[in-house]
Amino acid sequence: MNNLIEELKNDIIEQLNLQDMTPADIDENAPLFGEGLGLDSIDALELIVLLQKKYKTKVNNADEGKEVFKSVRSIAEFIQAKQTANS
Amino acid sequence: MDLFVTKYCRLSSKGINTHKGGVNLPLNDMVYDPQALYTLLQLSYPKFFKMDTLCKYGILAGECLFERNPLSYTSSEIGIILSGQHGSLDTDEQFQQTLQPDNFFPSPALFVYTLSNIVMGELCIRYKIKGENLFTVSATPDYDLLCQYTTALFLQKRINACLVGWIDYYQRQPDILLVWVETTSDTNALPFNYNTLTSLYI
Numbered sequence: 001m002n003n004l005i006e007e008l009k010n011d012i013i014e015q016l017n018l019q020d021m022t023p024a025d026i027d028e029n030a031p032l033f034g035e036g037l038g039l040d041s042i043d044a045l046e047l048i049v050l051l052q053k054k055y056k057t058k059v060n061n062a063d064e065g066k067e068v069f070k071s072v073r074s075i076a077e078f079i080q081a082k083q084t085a086n087s
Numbered sequence: 088m089d090l091f092v093t094k095y096c097r098l099s100s101k102g103i104n105t106h107k108g109g110v111n112l113p114l115n116d117m118v119y120d121p122q123a124l125y126t127l128l129q130l131s132y133p134k135f136f137k138m139d140t141l142c143k144y145g146i147l148a149g150e151c152l153f154e155r156n157p158l159s160y161t162s163s164e165i166g167i168i169l170s171g172q173h174g175s176l177d178t179d180e181q182f183q184q185t186l187q188p189d190n191f192f193p194s195p196a197l198f199v200y201t202l203s204n205i206v207m208g209e210l211c212i213r214y215k216i217k218g219e220n221l222f223t224v225s226a227t228p229d230y231d232l233l234c235q236y237t238t239a240l241f242l243q244k245r246i247n248a249c250l251v252g253w254i255d256y257y258q259r260q261p262d263i264l265l266v267w268v269e270t271t272s273d274t275n276a277l278p279f280n281y282n283t284l285t286s287l288y289i
Contacts, residue, residue, distance in 0.1 A: 016196075017136040019122075042137075045195035053192045 004076045012072070015050050016043050028072040036071075044069060051075070057082045088242055090279035094267040095287055096151040098144060100260055105151050106275060119259055121147060132213070139178040139200035141171075141256040142209045148254070148263045149210055158248070162217035166246035167207055168237050170223045173257035174203030206254055218246045228253040228264075230284040237268060237279070251279075253288065264288045 009023035016039065030036035033044070047069060051057045057079050059065045068078045096105045102118055103110035110127075117123045121143035125135055128150050135146055158165060182197040199205070204222035211217065219240050223232070233251055240246045252265040264287055268279050277283045 019133070019136040042195050042199055049192050049194065 001076060001080060004080060005072055008072050008076055008079075011050055011054065012037075012047070015046055026072060028076070030071060032069055032071060047075070051079070055079050055083075088238065088270070089272075090238060090241060090268050090270060091272040091276035092266045092279050092283055092287075093269050093271075093273060093276045094152050095277075096148045096263070096265045097287055098148045098151065098261055098263040100262075103151060110151060118261065137196065138209060139175070139181075139197070139205075141175060141177065141254070142200065142206045144256050144261045144263055145206040145210055145254055146213055148252075148265045149213060149250075152250075152265050152267060153214065158214060158216075160248045162215045164218055164247040165214075165216045166219040166237070166240050166249040167211060167216050168219075168221045168233055168240075168249060168251045169204075169207050169210075169254050170225060170228060170233060171203065171206075171253060171255040172224065172226055172262075173255055174224050175201050175205065177257050210250065214250070216250065218249075228284070228288060230281045230288075234279065234281055234284065241268075241270065251284075 005028050006023055009026045009028070012018065012026070013021050013023065018037070026037065032039050032047075039047075044065070048059055048065070051059065059068055059078075068075055094106045096103065098118070100118060102112060103124075112118060112127070114123075117127065121140060122136075124147050125143075128147065130146075130150055132146065135143060138146070178197060178200045182194065182201050185192055185194045185197065203224055207220060207222050211220070221236060223229070237249050237251050240249065247270065249268045250265060251268050253263065254265070255262040264284070266279070266284065266287065277287075
């Protein structure tokens with residue numbers, strides 16, 4: 001799980017062009033939207049594309065998305081659960 | 088009505104020139120690297136990194152023009168009249184690359200920049216411009232049109248200041264002239280007309 005969290009932090013920095021930010025600057029338990037990283041709605045869409053493209057994982061609806069994109073840790077847990085279910 | 092260009096910025100592959108003179112670029116090819124220019128100009132605007140290249144160059148030219156000085160007009164009395172050749176074509180092509188049948192992952196972050204006038208919106212957000220606006224696309228700068236349209240807005244008392252210019256970017260080639268037009272002049276002001284814009288564009 002820790003490796004996946006680190007990988008996700010790097011992916012998020014690259015995908016969302018978070019300049020001058022390192023994985024160490026991202027608290028995996030902090031909210032991604034509003035406070036915390038302060039991401040916006042376009043960032044949310046980019047994260048959905050990231051999950052589909054790299055992790056072959058699809059968020060099925062808006063309600064699920066709200067839970068999945070709470071934090072880096074919740075995204076990692078979602079990916080891991082999906083991968084376990086598919087293996 | 089007498090109108091004046093009180094500030095200007097010309098940004099192209101030849102470098103950057105403003106009403107205060109040339110901007111010293113430590114490296115000749117720095118003009119092709121918007122992020123290097125961002126650092127050189129000591130900007131602090133995190134949204135910059137999310138923008139497409141056309142918008143980045145628009146903001147960079149705007150920063151050279153205004154130098155972080157607040158505009159001395161209310162938002163609604165400032166107009167913005169811009170023109171360009173390629174519009175958002177450079178970003179359109181990048182977005183198209185995300186639409187390949189065997190690799191279909193359309194990028195939302197690219198999609199939101201696939202309109203010619205988004206650069207105008209970014210400038211409006213950055214400099215709090217809420218007055219009359221127009222963005223035209225033409226093969227070459229039509230400074231007669233830009234001057235006549237801008238002057239008409241001043242005459243109708245719709246605006247008291249205006250950001251006017253040519254803003255183009257395609258295949259790594261920035262080509263921008265922004266001028267700040269006011270009714271008051273200072274010692275360095277230039278008359279706002281076709282000849283001035285043409286001579287500044289060279």
